[in-house]
Amino acid sequence: MLNKGGEVMDINRRKFIKFGGACALGLGVMPLVNVVASNNPKFLPSSKALAGNKWGMAIDMSKCDYCNDCIDACHLAHNVPSIGNTKEEVKWLWTEPHENALPYQSHDYVDESTKNRDVLVLCNHCENPSCVRVCPTQATFKRKDGVVMMDYHRCIGCRYCMAACPYGARSFNFSDPRPHIEEVNKEFPTRTKGVVEKCNLCDERLSVGLPPACVEACPNGVFTFGDLDDPNSDVRKLLASSYNIQRKISYGTKPKIYYIV
Amino acid sequence: MNNSRNIIIGIAVLVILFSYPFWGSFGKSAAAPDISFNTPEIQSLAEAQCIEDAEFMRGNHMQLLSDWKVSVVREGNRVYVSEANGEEYNMSLQNTCLECHSNKDQFCDACHDFADVDPTCWTCHVE
Numbered sequence: 001m002l003n004k005g006g007e008v009m010d011i012n013r014r015k016f017i018k019f020g021g022a023c024a025l026g027l028g029v030m031p032l033v034n035v036v037a038s039n040n041p042k043f044l045p046s047s048k049a050l051a052g053n054k055w056g057m058a059i060d061m062s063k064c065d066y067c068n069d070c071i072d073a074c075h076l077a078h079n080v081p082s083i084g085n086t087k088e089e090v091k092w093l094w095t096e097p098h099e100n101a102l103p104y105q106s107h108d109y110v111d112e113s114t115k116n117r118d119v120l121v122l123c124n125h126c127e128n129p130s131c132v133r134v135c136p137t138q139a140t141f142k143r144k145d146g147v148v149m150m151d152y153h154r155c156i157g158c159r160y161c162m163a164a165c166p167y168g169a170r171s172f173n174f175s176d177p178r179p180h181i182e183e184v185n186k187e188f189p190t191r192t193k194g195v196v197e198k199c200n201l202c203d204e205r206l207s208v209g210l211p212p213a214c215v216e217a218c219p220n221g222v223f224t225f226g227d228l229d230d231p232n233s234d235v236r237k238l239l240a241s242s243y244n245i246q247r248k249i250s251y252g253t254k255p256k257i258y259y260i261v
Numbered sequence: 262m263n264n265s266r267n268i269i270i271g272i273a274v275l276v277i278l279f280s281y282p283f284w285g286s287f288g289k290s291a292a293a294p295d296i297s298f299n300t301p302e303i304q305s306l307a308e309a310q311c312i313e314d315a316e317f318m319r320g321n322h323m324q325l326l327s328d329w330k331v332s333v334v335r336e337g338n339r340v341y342v343s344e345a346n347g348e349e350y351n352m353s354l355q356n357t358c359l360e361c362h363s364n365k366d367q368f369c370d371a372c373h374d375f376a377d378v379d380p381t382c383w384t385c386h387v388e
Contacts, residue, residue, distance in 0.1 A: 043332040043352070044340040079387075143337060151334045152385060176384075184387055187356055192384040207339045 048209035052227035054127075054146040055201055056256035057212075058238050061119055063220045066095075070120070073217035077202070079190040081180035090171040090191075092199045093122045093214055102247060102259065120222070122214075123148060123169040123199035124247060124255030131161035131170065140196075146228075146256060147201045157194040166251045170198045228256060294371035300363045312357075313345045323380075326354060355386045 074080065074093045083089050099106035101119035125148045131140050132148065139154035140161055162170045176193045184190065188204065191197045202212035210216065215223040226233035235258075244258040262268070303309050311318055313325070329352040332338040341352045351357050362368040365388050373380060 042342050042344070043328075043336065043338040044342060044349070045337055046339040046351075049337070049339070141335065143335065145337065149334060151330070153330060186387050189355065189385040189387060192381070203337065207337055 046207055046209070049207045050209055050211075052145050052206075053229040054227060054256065055125065055206070056146070056226065056228040056235055056258065057215070058224040058235050058244060058258045058260055059120055060222055060224070060242075060260040061117055062260070064120065064222045065220060066118070067219065069217045069219060070214035070223070071095075073213040074199075076183060076185060077188060077205075077213045078200070079177075079181050079185055079188055081177035081190075082182065083177070083180045088172075088174045090173065090177065090197060091169070092197075093120065095119060096121050102245065104248070104250070105245060105261075119259070121167065121169070121247070122257065123201070124167055124253070124257045125199075125201055127254035127256060128252060130164040130166065130251070130253055134160040134164040136160065143203075145206075147203055147206075148198075149200055149203060150196070150198065152189075152191060152195050152197070155195040157196065159196060161196055166248050166253065167255075170196050172196050291375065294375045296367050296371050297364070298362070298368070300361065302361045302363050306361070310346060311361075312341065312343050312348075312350050317345070329354075354382065355388070359388065 071093050075082070078092060080092050081090050095118035098110070098115055098117050098119055101121050106115070125146060127142075127146070129140075129142055129148045132142055135141075136158060137154045137156055139152070139156070140148065140150045142148050157172065159172055162172060173191050173193050173195055177191055178184075181190060202210070202214075205212060211225050212223075215225045224235045224238045226235035228236060230236060238260065239258055242260050244260050246255045246258055249255070298309075313321075318325075329341065333352050339352055341350045342348075343350060359365060359368075365383075369382075
């Protein structure tokens with residue numbers, strides 16, 4: 001270190017350590033300064049966005065007449081391909097036979113109407129999602145409003161999440177899905193070869209104040225959507241007044257899709 | 262040294278091959294792309310004003326798009342407040358950027374081809 005005259009300054013160990021300490025203090029204080037200094041946030045939620053702490057849904061299959069309007073609306077809104085090969089199919093919202101969807105409620109003497117009924121299934125947007133725990137890149141994560149989301153940019157296609165999900169709610173793109181999309185919705189991206197995808201609880205619709213596409217499309221009121229944290233929400237009122245079950249609760253994933261029985 | 266002739270010829274050939282990209286294009290310059298921003302959508306605007314000024318966008322659009330993606334997907338934000346004009350914009354590549362810049366072959370591809378970068382935006386995002 002040089003002083004004004006250009007001579008070598010006498011710096012001893014004590015001065016050097018003091019100087020280093022001052023620098024370290026400055027670095028430590030910097031994040032605080034940044035917090036105070038940042039003025040207007042550049043990114044804002046839309047003023048129309050639906051506010052909720054814990055989005056959930058109740059499904060009443062006794063009202064369903066299997067018109068497929070919900071599935072069509074979902075697949076059109078999200079560019080879900082129809083691959084036509086069960087090994088490679090991409091599933092966001094689909095039906096499963098009762099014994100597969102709700103295996104613990106299925107036994108030899110289930111009444112005929114229940115036994116023969118297909119059940120609408122989708123991602124359960126679990127409170128404790130196993131897919132999120134296993135994802136090595138944080139491509140899938142739970143948002144603070146409870147939606148289990150995917151960031152397709154980060155997905156490396158390892159498919160751990162598919163192995164971890166007990167509900168089969170995740171699908172892998174074994175090939176480019178674009179040729180299998182009949183009508184491309186230009187407002188929503190497609191996916192690409194090599195990523196996993198699933199239902200996003202219509203995050204893009206919630207953020208502009210609309211309910212999920214399946215809820216809106218259903219002519220019979222099968223779906224009841226709302227904030228599970230709000231005791232006055234439609235979904236909480238329905239759950240409070242009718243017996244309801246969830247899929248495979250023994251895994252401890254705490255699903256947020258409820259089935260009215 | 263045995264075989265010195267062959268070794269020296271071999272080394273010379275390798276040096277020429279590996280340095281070809283440098284001297285092969287020396288003194289030549291590829292013509293910068295001539296880009297038109299005239300789309301019907303931009304012409305119909307009262308004031309042709311991008312979300313930020315052109316200089317900033319030219320240098321930082323990739324970082325901006327990445328920040329948008331993180332904010333939209335992870336935090337559920339959808340609105341970007343412009344630093345240039347204070348206006349609010351929907352954070353969306355395919356619904357906001359390409360709405361005005363509807364000529365993707367000019368607006369995106371011309372420069373990316375020139376700079377030999379190959380971003381993978383369009384394998385998912387719809388033009």
